[in-house]
Amino acid sequence: MEATSSNNPQPQRATGMANLRYGVYNQPSNIAGxxxxxxxxxFSKIWGIPNDAVAYCGKDxxxxxxxxxxxxxxxxxxxxGEKG
Amino acid sequence: MNDEQKPKRFVLVGAGGIGNWLxxxxxxxxxxxxxGSGLIIVDGDNYEEKNKERQxxxxxxxxxxxxxxxxxxxxxxxxxxxxxxxxxxxDFSGVADEESPxxxxxxxxxxxxxxxxxxxxxxxRRILFDAARQxxxxxxxxxxxxxxxxxxxxxxxxxxxxxxTCHPEEFHPEYVNPPDKNPGELSCQxxxxxxxGTQLLATNMAxxxxxxxxxxxxxxxxxxxxxxxxxxxxxxxxxxxxNRTHAEYKQEALV
Numbered sequence: 001m002e003a004t005s006s007n008n009p010q011p012q013r014a015t016g017m018a019n020l021r022y023g024v025y026n027q028p029s030n031i032a033g034x035x036x037x038x039x040x041x042x043f044s045k046i047w048g049i050p051n052d053a054v055a056y057c058g059k060d061x062x063x064x065x066x067x068x069x070x071x072x073x074x075x076x077x078x079x080x081g082e083k084g
Numbered sequence: 085m086n087d088e089q090k091p092k093r094f095v096l097v098g099a100g101g102i103g104n105w106l107x108x109x110x111x112x113x114x115x116x117x118x119x120g121s122g123l124i125i126v127d128g129d130n131y132e133e134k135n136k137e138r139q140x141x142x143x144x145x146x147x148x149x150x151x152x153x154x155x156x157x158x159x160x161x162x163x164x165x166x167x168x169x170x171x172x173x174x175d176f177s178g179v180a181d182e183e184s185p186x187x188x189x190x191x192x193x194x195x196x197x198x199x200x201x202x203x204x205x206x207x208x209r210r211i212l213f214d215a216a217r218q219x220x221x222x223x224x225x226x227x228x229x230x231x232x233x234x235x236x237x238x239x240x241x242x243x244x245x246x247x248x249t250c251h252p253e254e255f256h257p258e259y260v261n262p263p264d265k266n267p268g269e270l271s272c273q274x275x276x277x278x279x280x281g282t283q284l285l286a287t288n289m290a291x292x293x294x295x296x297x298x299x300x301x302x303x304x305x306x307x308x309x310x311x312x313x314x315x316x317x318x319x320x321x322x323x324x325x326x327n328r329t330h331a332e333y334k335q336e337a338l339v
Contacts, residue, residue: 023234023315024322058336059254073336075326078315080256081228081236082264083281084102084204084288 016070022047023078032070036062040076049076091120092303095193097171097212098203099127099147101138101283102227105292106200107151108140110299111159117304119161125152126192128170128185128268129275138285167192170268171203173211178269186268189215193222198303200295201226206262207269213240213251213259220245225298226252227291232284233319235291238328239298239309249312250328286318294323 015033019026025047031039036055043049053076055062068074094110096103107125114121127148131141141150152166169187172178180186193199193215201212201224209226216222220242227237241248253259267275294314302309312328 021324021326023236024317024320024324026324054257056255059333077255078236079230079258080206080226080238080252080313081230081234081291082204082206082258083230083283084098084100084202084228084291 013067014070018068018070018072018074020074020076022049022053022076031074032068032072034068035064036066036068036074037064039068039074040064043076053077053079089118091122092118092198093122093124093194093196094198094200095124095126096200096202097126097192097208098201099125099151100129100135100202100204101285101288102202102229102291102295103127103200104139104141104147104151105289106202106295107155109292109296110200111155111162111164113296113299113304114162115159120163121161122163122165123155124165124167124192126167126169126171126187128168138283138288170266171208171211172266172268173214176269183272184268190218193219195219196221197223198299199224202228202291202295204228205264205266206256206258207264207266210253210259210262211266213253216240216242217247217251223303225295227295229283229287229291230281232282233287234315234317235287235294236313236315237291237294237298238313239302239311241302241309248329248331249309250330250333252313252328255313255328290316290318 013033017028018032020029056075057072096107111123125148129147131147142154146168148166148168152164156164169185171189172186174190189211201209216224222242224240229235238252301307310327311325313326316323
């Protein structure tokens with residue numbers, strides 16, 4: 001289920017800390033108030049988040065324009081290891 | 085003998101880069117913790133000279149057969165059964181000939197099994213998870229590696245018909261639409277063209293070690309599988325556990 005879309009009213013942009021995870025990375029960051037796209041752009045180079053990694057809050061899929069709320073746990077899902 | 089020491093049945097699917105190390109670890113666990121247990125080793129592939137860099141076999145031949153023949157004399161309290169076949173889904177309609185024997189995942193995986201799905205593709209893992217999902221009590225551990233030093237593992241668990249951890253398809257689109265093909269459903273020629281990618285012995289062994297660690301916590305010590313999924317990177321010296329239990333997501337939704 002997608003939590004927000006561009007057709008829905010956006011929640012107020014409250015700023016502050018939220019937790020961000022991707023693969024082995026896990027970091028509380030000052031990302032509340034930013035959109036998923038903005039966070040992806042900020043962390044894509046340092047963590048190597050690809051463009052097709054979907055962002056989730058719990059089991060809720062977040063759209064690129066979803067605004068991150070303070071205290072949320074946001075995860076960009078990393079593809080699992082394949083070979084063996 | 086209390087319930088926790090009852091013999092168990094482990095089904096190891098894939099005896100290659102990860103599976104051959106996992107077999108050596110699991111058989112030791114069974115021999116001393118659960119004497120009288122069974123270890124089924126399933127693999128349709130052959131061990132070849134080119135595998136020697138990352139895999140330990142004493143002779144050429146089918147990986148399941150060779151590994152079982154190596155372990156059996158060393159571990160007399162464990163029954164080790166090789167199944168030199170490729171695992172396929174119920175909908176497989178191709179030919180199963182002598183050169184490419186198959187077994188359906190639903191014929192392989194039984195109630196109360198502990199399945200180690202360490203094949204090198206998402207398509208075959210998906211088949212095993214789907215077969216496991218039809219059962220009431222099951223554990224499936226899977227793992228793989230990429231990009232030389234990166235790896236991850238996942239533990240799917242059901243008890244009394246209830247999913248304790250989520251099916252990996254809830255988080256991984258690669259299980260819903262696998263980008264690869266199940267080698268069991270390919271011809272010999274097509275299989276020979278599959279690239280193994282750049283893999284390292286250290287990462288193969290680390291995946292096996294992480295899975296063994298989860299078996300110790302959740303099967304031997306019977307603790308909750310809270311560290312359902314673990315990502316690691318040997319280059320960065322980092323690992324990160326993710327709680328994929330249904331209970332965790334219900335709790336998160338309430339916050």
